[in-house]
Amino acid sequence: MALPSQAELDAAIAVTRFGLGARPGEIEAAKADPRGFLKAQIRPEGADQPTGRLASTPENIAVFQGLRRERQQMRADGDAAEQLKQLQVQIREIALQEMAARGRLAAATPAGFRERWTLFWANHFTVSATKGQVAPIVGSFEREAIRPYVFGRFEDMLMASSRHPAMLLYLDQAASIGPNSQAGQRRKVGLNENLAREIMELHTLGVDGGYSQADVTEFARALTGWSVSRGREGAAAGLAGASDPGETGTFMFRPFTHEPGQRRVLGKAYAEGGEGQGQAVLHDLAYHPATARHVARKIAAHFVADDPPPALVGRLETSFRTSGGRLDKLAETLIDSPEAWQPQAAKFKSPYEFLVSSWRVAGAAPDLDQPQRFVGSMTALGQRPFSPNSPKGWPDTAAEWAAPDGIIKRMAWAEQAGGVMAQTLDPGESARQALGARLSPEAATAIARAETRREAFAVLLMSPEFQRR
Amino acid sequence: MTSLLNRRSMLAQAACLGVSVSFLGRAAYAASEGDIAKRKLVIVICRGGMDGLSVSPPVGDPDYANLRGRIALAPFGQPGGALKLDDTFGLHPALASVHRLALAGQARICPAVATPDRARSHFEAQDVLESGGTVAYGAGSGWLNRTLQSLSPGRKIEALSVGSTAPLILRGPVQAGSWSPGGLEGRDERLPRILADLYAKDSLLGPALASGLETQSMAKAASALAQAQNSPAAIGQAPNTQAMAQPAPAPRADPNAPRQLGTTVAKFMSEPNGPQIVAISIDNFDTHANQGAAQGLLAGRLTYLDGVLDGLASGLGEDWNNTVVVAATEFGRTARVNGTGGTDHGTASTALVLGGALKRTGIVGDWPTLQQARLFENRDTAPTLDMRALFKGVLAEHLGVDRRALDAAIFPDSAQVAAARSVVV
Numbered sequence: 052m053a054l055p056s057q058a059e060l061d062a063a064i065a066v067t068r069f070g071l072g073a074r075p076g077e078i079e080a081a082k083a084d085p086r087g088f089l090k091a092q093i094r095p096e097g098a099d100q101p102t103g104r105l106a107s108t109p110e111n112i113a114v115f116q117g118l119r120r121e122r123q124q125m126r127a128d129g130d131a132a133e134q135l136k137q138l139q140v141q142i143r144e145i146a147l148q149e150m151a152a153r154g155r156l157a158a159a160t161p162a163g164f165r166e167r168w169t170l171f172w173a174n175h176f177t178v179s180a181t182k183g184q185v186a187p188i189v190g191s192f193e194r195e196a197i198r199p200y201v202f203g204r205f206e207d208m209l210m211a212s213s214r215h216p217a218m219l220l221y222l223d224q225a226a227s228i229g230p231n232s233q234a235g236q237r238r239k240v241g242l243n244e245n246l247a248r249e250i251m252e253l254h255t256l257g258v259d260g261g262y263s264q265a266d267v268t269e270f271a272r273a274l275t276g277w278s279v280s281r282g283r284e285g286a287a288a289g290l291a292g293a294s295d296p297g298e299t300g301t302f303m304f305r306p307f308t309h310e311p312g313q314r315r316v317l318g319k320a321y322a323e324g325g326e327g328q329g330q331a332v333l334h335d336l337a338y339h340p341a342t343a344r345h346v347a348r349k350i351a352a353h354f355v356a357d358d359p360p361p362a363l364v365g366r367l368e369t370s371f372r373t374s375g376g377r378l379d380k381l382a383e384t385l386i387d388s389p390e391a392w393q394p395q396a397a398k399f400k401s402p403y404e405f406l407v408s409s410w411r412v413a414g415a416a417p418d419l420d421q422p423q424r425f426v427g428s429m430t431a432l433g434q435r436p437f438s439p440n441s442p443k444g445w446p447d448t449a450a451e452w453a454a455p456d457g458i459i460k461r462m463a464w465a466e467q468a469g470g471v472m473a474q475t476l477d478p479g480e481s482a483r484q485a486l487g488a489r490l491s492p493e494a495a496t497a498i499a500r501a502e503t504r505r506e507a508f509a510v511l512l513m514s515p516e517f518q519r520r
Numbered sequence: 521m522t523s524l525l526n527r528r529s530m531l532a533q534a535a536c537l538g539v540s541v542s543f544l545g546r547a548a549y550a551a552s553e554g555d556i557a558k559r560k561l562v563i564v565i566c567r568g569g570m571d572g573l574s575v576s577p578p579v580g581d582p583d584y585a586n587l588r589g590r591i592a593l594a595p596f597g598q599p600g601g602a603l604k605l606d607d608t609f610g611l612h613p614a615l616a617s618v619h620r621l622a623l624a625g626q627a628r629i630c631p632a633v634a635t636p637d638r639a640r641s642h643f644e645a646q647d648v649l650e651s652g653g654t655v656a657y658g659a660g661s662g663w664l665n666r667t668l669q670s671l672s673p674g675r676k677i678e679a680l681s682v683g684s685t686a687p688l689i690l691r692g693p694v695q696a697g698s699w700s701p702g703g704l705e706g707r708d709e710r711l712p713r714i715l716a717d718l719y720a721k722d723s724l725l726g727p728a729l730a731s732g733l734e735t736q737s738m739a740k741a742a743s744a745l746a747q748a749q750n751s752p753a754a755i756g757q758a759p760n761t762q763a764m765a766q767p768a769p770a771p772r773a774d775p776n777a778p779r780q781l782g783t784t785v786a787k788f789m790s791e792p793n794g795p796q797i798v799a800i801s802i803d804n805f806d807t808h809a810n811q812g813a814a815q816g817l818l819a820g821r822l823t824y825l826d827g828v829l830d831g832l833a834s835g836l837g838e839d840w841n842n843t844v845v846v847a848a849t850e851f852g853r854t855a856r857v858n859g860t861g862g863t864d865h866g867t868a869s870t871a872l873v874l875g876g877a878l879k880r881t882g883i884v885g886d887w888p889t890l891q892q893a894r895l896f897e898n899r900d901t902a903p904t905l906d907m908r909a910l911f912k913g914v915l916a917e918h919l920g921v922d923r924r925a926l927d928a929a930i931f932p933d934s935a936q937v938a939a940a941r942s943v944v945v
Contacts, residue, residue: 453724454683506710
């Protein structure tokens with residue numbers, strides 16, 4: 052067996068490590084210029100958008116509010132049971148559609164690197180459907196606050212995500228009230244520091260980024276007033292005594308809940324400025340050197356190794372800092388880093404990556420009319436879409452995903468998926484298409500020796516090289 | 521009869537998968553070792569920062585009601601009131617099973633315990649809680665794994681985590697099993713063997729597959745037993761599904777699910793080759809807003825916890841007398857209710873210690889009170905006990921772990937943190 056050429060190996064790495072796995076013919080297409088193949092996927096307009104029956108955040112929030120109204124109504128007359136049930140089904144359907152549409156995009160896109168890059172940022176700015184009122188808008192959050200910004204400036208994505216209703220609700224900012232604001236003086240209500248803390252710890256500086264409890268509290272005070280419009284229902288909520296401005300389910304600033312006065316965050320004073328005070332702090336966080344370091348390490352750990360090479364982290368950090376957080380430049384720096392092209396695949400796939408790459412082997416994509424098929428598999432493998440258990444997002448290390456139970460469940464799924472693939476595909480050919488020069492002689496032999504095609508596909512999907520990238 | 525049949529088929533299956541050696545070898549070890557080899561330990565990690573002042577509300581503390589406002593639990597004997605433990609402390613009304621055990625001398629509280637971490641970050645604090653170190657991200661392995669290492673030269677111990685990802689507490693050189701209820705099951709009996717060959721030189725996937733197969737065989741027997749005992753809703757017994765089709769419905773929706781989870785894990789542990797050490801994670805204790813009092817968000821999570829603990833206690837049967845369960849969290853929450861009917865990240869919280877043969881009652885550690893001057897940074901319940909001291913006490917008294925190992929290997933550089941005394945004996 053002839054050794055693969057450098058170009059063949061680089062093409063396989065480009066498609067399986069930087070991308071989401073190879074669709075038939077994709078490695079071949081990348082071979083002429085693997086780095087160029089990836090760079091061509093960087094574009095100013097940002098990520099692709101999933102397609103399907105998808106609605107905007109305000110529309111989805113309206114459905115949720117309808118459910119809430121029905122519940123109140125039911126207490127009153129007990130007659131709306133049927134309608135309530137319909138609304139619940141509708142909300143569940145919204146979430147399932149979003150999950151399947153996103154899975155379909157990942158499985159079908161010819162720009163796998165662009166989508167992996169996007170998924171990284173969506174996970175960086177996690178909102179989770181595990182919180183009921185957020186469930187119908189996690190999908191629209193990603194489409195509105197993440198996807199347009201993935202190759203723009205970090206600051207813009209930070210601002211968009213921090214102001215999005217899904218984030219404001221998920222991390223309780225919408226209800227945080229300055230104790231000395233008009234509303235705070237009138238009622239016994241006050242501060243909630245959840246969003247402020249997680250922005251500093253998870254989205255920008257990182258846990259060792261040098262901030263204190265006092266910084267968190269001061270930032271939380273600066274952010275008071277950032278909330279979600281209830282439209283005409285604002286009056287009923289009794290906060291303003293009048294309708295909220297703006298469309299229901301969009302960002303709004305509530306001046307009467309904003310903590311008045313100057314704030315001091317990380318040693319810098321921020322003059323009273325209403326809505327702008329929080330923005331000013333966010334701006335400085337986006338350009339803080341600790342943010343560059345935090346983001347650089349996380350990207351290197353996602354793309355290359357759980358414990359990434361320091362030289363790579365340094366390279367990315369410099370790129371982030373000197374470009375002012377330009378994410379297109381950051382992506383180019385990653386592609387140009389030799390450490391990212393080491394032949395040894397060090398990253399163990401998450402269940403999502405495993406499933407998506409399996410779909411790509413088959414050249415197929417999840418069916419939007421039966422979203423439960425895709426979502427159910429993801430749930431069984433421990434990664435229900437849009438539903439991580441904490442604002443830290445999904446784990447990104449082999450130590451967490453390669454648990455014995457995880458391997459057993461993957462094996463069972465691979466067996467079932469293999470049964471489907473076996474109906475139309477040849478396992479040997481699929482293995483070459485899926486892994487190219489990364490396919491080992493041992494795995495190729497095991498695939499060839501399998502008793503059935505179904506078994507051969509299961510071996511391919513469970514092979515050490517397919518489980519890694 | 522049923523269990524005998526299951527046991528036989530389990531061994532038959534294990535043999536055919538090539539993992540029978542450790543199965544059979546284990547029984548021989550256990551038989552030669554007497555009492556301590558029967559001892560079992562379960563660590564329940566409540567993630568998100570469980571609010572100790574709601575788990576074991578100090579309704580007798582004069583400052584409690586004021587600080588807590590609308591999330592304060594009512595005094596003993598009132599509707600929705602705390603369930604009385606002593607003049608100061610009660611338990612949350614959702615913890616009815618734990619209360620029943622406490623009245624029988626089989627559960628106690630540790631009301632002001634904290635890890636050495638003070639950053640109030642979930643992820644850093646969980647890291648310290650599970651790694652057993654003093655600083656976050658200092659160790660790549662968990663203290664339960666290092667406990668296995670220190671015990672294993674003398675005796676072979678099986679460990680198991682419940683959940684589809686591996687928690688840090690059990691990560692490390694000793695391969696621990698993992699299991700989660702429901703989901704997918706395979707049928708191809710050749711596939712595991714083919715993969716075991718293919719993974720022969722793979723230090724990540726090889727051991728994980730071997731352990732997974734071993735646990736899978738046990739799970740089949742255990743869930744059959746648990747099902748016989750608990751009537752409705754099967755768990756861990758999903759039927760074979762169509763290719764890429766939906767698995768069993770999420771167990772969380774079923775009100776009986778937590779108890780069933782506890783019972784199934786208990787059956788696992790009662791298997792002759794079952795795990796002696798188990799880690800279970802329960803998520804979503806991060807109650808920043810609308811946490812409620814007797815009812816609400818937190819009450820729901822505590823109901824879940826109570827169900828799991830009840831399932832463990834009842835499912836273990838005779839073995840409950842050989843078992844200690846510790847439920848702990850990464851940090852407590854602010855003493856004062858916040859502006860949104862919840863609580864923010866704090867410091868000390870409550871840990872629960874349960875077991876069929878606890879020798880003492882009363883609280884573990886001191887109560888600092890909630891006087892303003894005593895609050896940590898005028899904000900949180902002040903810690904009076906280091907979490908490592910609690911764990912060390914349990915490991916020493918219950919599993920006979922050597923003190924030198926506790927001070928150096930299991931909880932690195934912790935000689936100055938003395939093991940808590942008389943926690944279980």
